[in-house]
Amino acid sequence: MKKVQFNNKFIPYLFVSPQIIIILVFFIWPSIMAVYYSFVMQDAFGVSTQFVWFQNYKDALMNSDYYSSFGFTLVFSTFVTLFSLSMGLFLAHKTNGMIKSRGIYRTLLMWPYALAPAVVGLMASFFFNQSHGDIYHFLNQLGWKFDPTSDPFSAQAMLVFIASWKQISVNFIFFLSGLQGIPKSVLEASLIDCKSDTKRFWTIIFPLLAPTTFFLFITNITYSFFDTFGIIDTTTRGTPMGQTKTLAYKIYQDGFLGADIGGSSAQSVILMLFVLIITIFQFKYLEKKVHY
Template sequence: MEKRAIFSNRFLPLALIAPQILITLVFFYWPAIQAVWQSFLIEDAFGLSTEFVWFENYQLLFTKAHYFRTFTTTMLFSFLVAFLSLTISLLLAVQADKSIKGAGVYRTLLIWPYAVAPAVAGVLWIFMLNPSLGMIAKAMRSAGIDWNPLLNGGDAMTLVVIASVWKQISYNFLFFLAGLQAIPKSVIEAAAIDGAGSARRFWTIIFPLLSPTTFFLVVVNIVYAFFDTLGVIDSMTQGGPAKATETLVYRVFADGRLGSDLGGSAAQSVILMFIVVGLTAIQFKYIERKVEY
């Protein structure tokens, strides 16, 4: 099918895309260029003395051994968050798509957490899982589990992953549910008549037909795990213990906002930007091929 629209006027199409381009320029290119410029400078907090140093901020980063550890932590954290939030929300959406009693209430309740700010989500989970105050933590301790996210890196990682996943499930759920409802019932019914069980129907019909939604959500979730989890980490672990939950974006925040090291922080955000651009490009190049629109 021909999807192209033909405009008789040369300026109309330009005028129509102008707002979009303007927004992208102001909210993406402008700050991105500023970040790149800042990453070449060494500057005091007040901006009273500025020195242009080319790539020195970058060099300094890569001489720090723990910066590489922050990379691997980010990869592990992002994988866990994206994978868990996608699988759990898909499972919930498949269940909600069935005709069950009170489906409306169930759906509404699942969407609620999306309205919660990341820092608030962090604080909520701290209340439940704080070793001294939390209800769940107390129950775990009395069951003999030595739950201590203040010193145990694994426990701390579990903590931030749970809060970040919980926060994202609603969003994924919403898209999955919409995707599921768009799949024609007749196809599924035909398969059922042919004798395909529910698992088979899911893997051979529903899952492939859902792939555009899944692909979109994979991209969005990875971006979420890379950037938006900053509030959760800051309110729960501050990257600790011993850097066990320190992700790239948290490092950017800590160096720039808490440490007033604008050059170093900008260099890190430029690196982070390239990573995410690269990851997204790979996803579009290799995974999108398997998507059936």
């Protein structure tokens, strides 16, 4: 914080209060309710509630649906993160190597950021559709019995593709700006010290991008956990056989559509804990990073 500051007992609260009030009403209060709901059971009409301790958690965790959702979320986010990170880095590195055309490629590769996941999902639902979809037919012509409506693997692969496609631009933008942040003279020094392009990339450029990579790694995981909601809701909606539900999508289906308040709340709390762990991890790292 600043050394020079204002000393006023009242005014700072005035400035910070709009945000704090909204947070209390729309973030903290619903979250507390979620925690509360996760410990109670309601009858179908919401007339009587009963405190059931960890029953909802047990029910959620004992359910094989939860495990398949958990497994899918892990595999899905791993692949999406892997693909979109490496593609983003690869394209950013190639773009950064251009001199005259750098600006053009930057524009051509970053604009998909503007597309909403839901819009991407809807467009994809057409391309992967059995009756009109070009990609659907192309994949089947290749000999893959691709059918996202009945084959879980097809559906999962399709989601990974769509979600990665959508996320590449974000990674591209961050990596490109990270690359441009590397001092030119350090790159030149490495040019004198090392002849091989590949080796120079892995020994100098990639390590120097570590903070960006780490930040994006976290961003991509959060993206695949939460922001892919729009993609799933506009394509598979968890089908076939419930094999394409991320944990967040399952909470939505169970709680908002299925009205299983207790179960979905318990899942919410588990997911909150997960985000908490990721965030702590992130901050531990950020503290370390300061050293260089």
